[in-house]
Amino acid sequence: xxxxxxxxxxxxxxxxxxxxxxxxxxxxxxxxxxxxxxxxxxxxxxxxxxxxxxxxxxxxxxxxxxxxxxxxxxxxxxxxxxxxxxxxxxxxxxxxxxxxxxxxxxxxxxxxxxxxxxxxxxxxxxxxxxxxxxxxxxxxxxxxxxxxxxxxxxxxxxxxxxxxxxxxxxxxxxxxxxxxxxxxxxxxxxxxxxxxxxxxxxxxxxxxxxxxxxxxxxxxxxxxxxxxxxxxxxxxxxxxxxxxxxxxxxxxxxxxxxxxxxxxxxxxxxxxxxxxxxxxxxxxxxxxxxxxxxxxxxxxxxxxxxxxxxxxxxxxxxxxxxxxxxxxxxxxxxxxxxxxxxxxxxxxxxxxxxxxxxxxxxxxxxxxxxxxxxxxxxxxxxxxxxxxxxxxxxxxxxxxxxxxxxxxxxxxxxxxxxxxxxxxxxxxxxxxxxxxxxxxxxxxxxxxxxxxxxxxxxxxxxxxxxxxxxxxxxxxxxxx
Amino acid sequence: xxxxxxxxxxxxxxxxxxxxxxxxxxxxxxxxxxxxxxxxxxxxxxxxxxxxxxxxxxxxxxxxxxxxxxxxxxxxxxxxxxxxxxxxxxxxxxxxxxxxxxxxxxxxxxxxxxxxxxxxxxxxxxxxxxxxxxxxxxxxxxxxxxxxxxxxxxxxxxxxxxxxxxxxxxxxxxxxxxxxxxxxxxxxxxxxxxxxxxxxxxxxxxxxxxxxxxxxxxxxxxxxxxxxxxxxxxxxxxxxxxxxxxxxxxxxxxxxxxxxxxxxxxxxxxxxxxxxxxxxxxxxxxxxxxxxxxxxxxxxxxxxxxxxxxxxxxxxxxxxxxxxxxxxxxxxxxxxxxxxxxxxxxxxxxxxxxxxxxxxxxxxxxxxxxxxxxxxxxxxxxxxxxxxxxxxxxxxxxxxxxxxxxxxxxxxxxxxxxxxxxxxxxxxxxxxxxxxxxxxxxxxxxxxxxxxxxxxxxxxxxxxx
Numbered sequence: 027x028x029x030x031x032x033x034x035x036x037x038x039x040x041x042x043x044x045x046x047x048x049x050x051x052x053x054x055x056x057x058x059x060x061x062x063x064x065x066x067x068x069x070x071x072x073x074x075x076x077x078x079x080x081x082x083x084x085x086x087x088x089x090x091x092x093x094x095x096x097x098x099x100x101x102x103x104x105x106x107x108x109x110x111x112x113x114x115x116x117x118x119x120x121x122x123x124x125x126x127x128x129x130x131x132x133x134x135x136x137x138x139x140x141x142x143x144x145x146x147x148x149x150x151x152x153x154x155x156x157x158x159x160x161x162x163x164x165x166x167x168x169x170x171x172x173x174x175x176x177x178x179x180x181x182x183x184x185x186x187x188x189x190x191x192x193x194x195x196x197x198x199x200x201x202x203x204x205x206x207x208x209x210x211x212x213x214x215x216x217x218x219x220x221x222x223x224x225x226x227x228x229x230x231x232x233x234x235x236x237x238x239x240x241x242x243x244x245x246x247x248x249x250x251x252x253x254x255x256x257x258x259x260x261x262x263x264x265x266x267x268x269x270x271x272x273x274x275x276x277x278x279x280x281x282x283x284x285x286x287x288x289x290x291x292x293x294x295x296x297x298x299x300x301x302x303x304x305x306x307x308x309x310x311x312x313x314x315x316x317x318x319x320x321x322x323x324x325x326x327x328x329x330x331x332x333x334x335x336x337x338x339x340x341x342x343x344x345x346x347x348x349x350x351x352x353x354x355x356x357x358x359x360x361x362x363x364x365x366x367x368x369x370x371x372x373x374x375x376x377x378x379x380x381x382x383x384x385x386x387x388x389x390x391x392x393x394x395x396x397x398x399x400x401x402x403x404x405x406x407x408x409x410x411x412x413x414x415x416x417x418x419x420x421x422x423x424x425x426x427x428x429x430x431x432x433x434x435x436x437x438x439x440x441x442x443x444x445x446x447x448x449x450x451x452x453x454x455x456x457x458x459x460x461x462x463x464x465x466x467x468x469x470x471x472x473x474x475x476x477x478x479x480x481x482x483x484x485x486x487x488x489x490x491x492x493x494x495x496x497x498x499x500x501x502x503x504x505x506x
Numbered sequence: 507x508x509x510x511x512x513x514x515x516x517x518x519x520x521x522x523x524x525x526x527x528x529x530x531x532x533x534x535x536x537x538x539x540x541x542x543x544x545x546x547x548x549x550x551x552x553x554x555x556x557x558x559x560x561x562x563x564x565x566x567x568x569x570x571x572x573x574x575x576x577x578x579x580x581x582x583x584x585x586x587x588x589x590x591x592x593x594x595x596x597x598x599x600x601x602x603x604x605x606x607x608x609x610x611x612x613x614x615x616x617x618x619x620x621x622x623x624x625x626x627x628x629x630x631x632x633x634x635x636x637x638x639x640x641x642x643x644x645x646x647x648x649x650x651x652x653x654x655x656x657x658x659x660x661x662x663x664x665x666x667x668x669x670x671x672x673x674x675x676x677x678x679x680x681x682x683x684x685x686x687x688x689x690x691x692x693x694x695x696x697x698x699x700x701x702x703x704x705x706x707x708x709x710x711x712x713x714x715x716x717x718x719x720x721x722x723x724x725x726x727x728x729x730x731x732x733x734x735x736x737x738x739x740x741x742x743x744x745x746x747x748x749x750x751x752x753x754x755x756x757x758x759x760x761x762x763x764x765x766x767x768x769x770x771x772x773x774x775x776x777x778x779x780x781x782x783x784x785x786x787x788x789x790x791x792x793x794x795x796x797x798x799x800x801x802x803x804x805x806x807x808x809x810x811x812x813x814x815x816x817x818x819x820x821x822x823x824x825x826x827x828x829x830x831x832x833x834x835x836x837x838x839x840x841x842x843x844x845x846x847x848x849x850x851x852x853x854x855x856x857x858x859x860x861x862x863x864x865x866x867x868x869x870x871x872x873x874x875x876x877x878x879x880x881x882x883x884x885x886x887x888x889x890x891x892x893x894x895x896x897x898x899x900x901x902x903x904x905x906x907x908x909x910x911x912x913x914x915x916x917x918x919x920x921x922x923x924x925x926x927x928x929x930x931x932x933x934x935x936x937x938x939x940x941x942x943x944x945x946x947x948x949x950x951x952x953x954x955x956x957x958x959x960x961x962x963x964x965x966x967x968x969x970x971x
Contacts, residue, residue, distance in 0.1 A: 107560035434909035436898035456907035506929030
């Protein structure tokens with residue numbers, strides 16, 4: 027039933043626990059008694075607030091608090107899972123969840139290995155990434171003031187048809203108790219502000235989206251130059267009205283920080299997820315230690331970068347997060363993994379488990395993924411020897427077929443590069459290619475690698491991510 | 507094992523009544539409470555085997571308050587925090603702009619839509635799902651020994667829902683669903699091909715659905731690609747229902763929302779009464795379709811739903827509205843008159859109602875054709891069965907530029923082979939307004955788009971690698 031044991035007030039209290047530790051430990055012991063080799067309960071409470079304005083007027087403001095918990099049980103080398111908002115009911119679901127795991131195990135063929143988990147250190151503690159300014163204390167009127175700055179700087183042109191601005195903040199509190207003795211509590215916050223600017227000229231309608239945010243509280247919004255963010259979105263939307271259709275074909279491509287981030291997320295990050303590799307659904311299967319990219323390509327996934335939208339202190343299996351170097355100078359050095367896949371591949375667990383919320387089980391996921399900087403000083407240096415190509419900026423998202431190793435991503439705006447100069451604005455530019463080819467075709471990177479605008483990644487579950495890098499040049503990509 | 511507790515609805519009704527009492531106590535002018543609780547089982551399949559079995563339930567309450575045309579909303583899972591949530595919703599309403607004429611809808615009689623609940627699903631337990639997964643894995647293997655289900659899963663669920671308002675709406679019911687999806691791959695001779703297909707139903711899927719065999723077939727069809735040196739070409743493209751569904755569901759539902767039309771944010775803005783699709787095409791939003799995935803007797807704010815013609819014989823004649831959107835756009839002077847079309851939808855208890863389509867049907871008054879007849883008409887072009895990056899399509903303009911690895915080359919009306927990968931770009935609105943021919947096999951794709959295979963003769967560009 028829709029009940030969650032929740033505290034009587036919402037104040038920030040490090041000692042607050044939703045789970046009754048004694049009852050959960052007893053339930054996990056019962057799981058062992060029923061034949062489980064491992065069991066855990068992870069509870070997530072999310073206190074959030076969403077605000078949307080349209081043309082400067084409050085459209086909706088939605089505060090809420092959701093609590094959910096997932097119990098994972100490993101028995102006979104297979105998983106059984108129970109997820110619920112009825113926290114009190116968890117102990118009563120242990121026996122049926124063990125039975126579920128055993129029923130899956132019975133179907134395992136002799137050629138398939140039972141699931142085992144890599145060893146990890148057992149920790150009992152509380153970790154709180156406290157923001158400078160707790161975003162939960164922000165009044166709606168203050169949020170509206172920030173949104174209004176974004177709006178006022180996005181709207182002032184007769185071709186702007188509408189401006190929709192949005193705000194989302196969340197405080198994430200997680201409790202994790204396992205049969206191995208792990209007992210951890212952690213919390214952190216995320217804050218995000220965005221705008222979608224629509225411009226119209228006759229029958230031509232275009233839109234441009236901008237976002238700013240990351241892990242942290244109100245300080246993230248206060249530190250952002252919202253006027254500049256809004257003004258850029260307006261200018262881009264108006265420019266898109268006059269933009270021409272993109273040329274089609276294989277062309278040199280220069281991507282800004284946003285698009286570089288999406289490229290590395292789609293083209294490399296997903297195929298590096300060890301659950302996909304283990305399932306035979308990755309073009310990087312069997313390629314650890316092999317050269318798969320140009321010498322200049324080094325890629326990391328790092329959830330410890332504070333302020334990144336994919337930052338988190340502890341993964342959803344209770345491991346301290348850490349930087350993972352996926353490619354070092356073109357050589358594939360690591361997969362993103364969780365305990366199951368770390369054991370499967372006989373590699374060190376690297377804390378890559380993430381779940382969407384308390385009602386989902388953890389999968390191998392990215393966090394903040396970046397290409398490291400190269401040697402070019404700036405954009406001008408990257409384009410000076412390109413006769414005809416495309417400079418693409420801002421992301422409208424992307425997708426990958428990890429097994430085939432083919433990917434696609436779309437730019438918000440773009441320009442032609444002609445004889446070393448940026449010329450005609452383009453619209454609806456998309457780029458596609460093959461992971462194992464295009465990593466070799468990266469032939470120029472500027473020195474400054476940073477996270478770009480925050481994003482979201484879908485893999486059955488949606489999680490916030492940070493992507494980025496420097497400005498990147500690919501000597502040939504399929505542009506459409 | 508019974509999926510849904512006997513008293514699931516009663517508990518939601520009790521919870522809603524408790525919140526309603528608090529609203530009355532707080533002297534809220536108008537209030538509306540939605541309560542949802544889902545229960546279900548699911549299995550994940552990876553690398554040709556069942557990798558995980560899961561079960562459970564989740565749900566919560568959403569409270570909308572309206573005072574003098576201003577609205578506030580809050581959501582919660584713990585009924586004990588209901589009073590606080592009501593206070594939050596009231597305080598938001600008080601600083602929200604007032605919309606002249608906006609009130610919560612009153613109760614109107616309506617009839618039930620059939621086929622949204624199947625009692626058989628309630629008695630489906632994890633073991634039944636495991637057996638169904640076994641059958642699917644065996645079926646794939648029997649169709650092609652090389653084929654493996656590399657990803658996917660199946661699940662059943664039952665959702666109890668209650669909608670109560672100060673205006674006399676007291677609606678409750680239980681719906682069920684059963685769905686599955688499989689990614690089938692063939693990895694042989696250093697060549698990997700794959701295809702994803704799925705099916706959802708409000709009723710028990712008691713046989714292995716066609717999507718499983720289709721998935722195997724497309725993993726086979728796309729092997730041994732031929733080389734095409736033509737470069738980018740503007741050619742006819744036969745989009746299978748599965749191929750066009752994802753693009754269609756991103757671009758079209760957004761364009762027919764009344765608010766976007768009135769605000770000039772749709773590529774069909776200002777075209778009411780004008781030709782927007784090929785003149786034999788009709789587009790219907792049908793929330794009363796028996797067994798439809800997005801069917802319901804009442805919309806997300808309790809208004810009776812309807813079958814509404816949006817485009818008739820190519821002309822734009824309708825649009826979708828909710829109570830608030832219609833009052834707002836009239837009060838802003840963006841449109842002379844508008845009223846709810848029973849098109850308010852909720853993403854769950856966490857969201858207030860927003861205007862959205864239900865089951866969209868695209869039909870033609872011309873005689874439909876078999877796929878072979880469409881290929882003959884096409885003469886030279888391509889068949890596309892899935893695209894990558896449909897979500898990057900631009901719903902404001904209808905432009906899209908996506909990639910496909912599930913594409914066949916057609917010459918002289920015959921499929922001559924697959925190509926490895928291609929870019930596909932164009933404008934959905936323009937393509938559907940030119941020469942368009944529909945097949946006779948309507949399927950559900952892109953969520954709740956009821957569309958057949960569609961031959962688009964113009965306005966698409968294919969750029970093979």
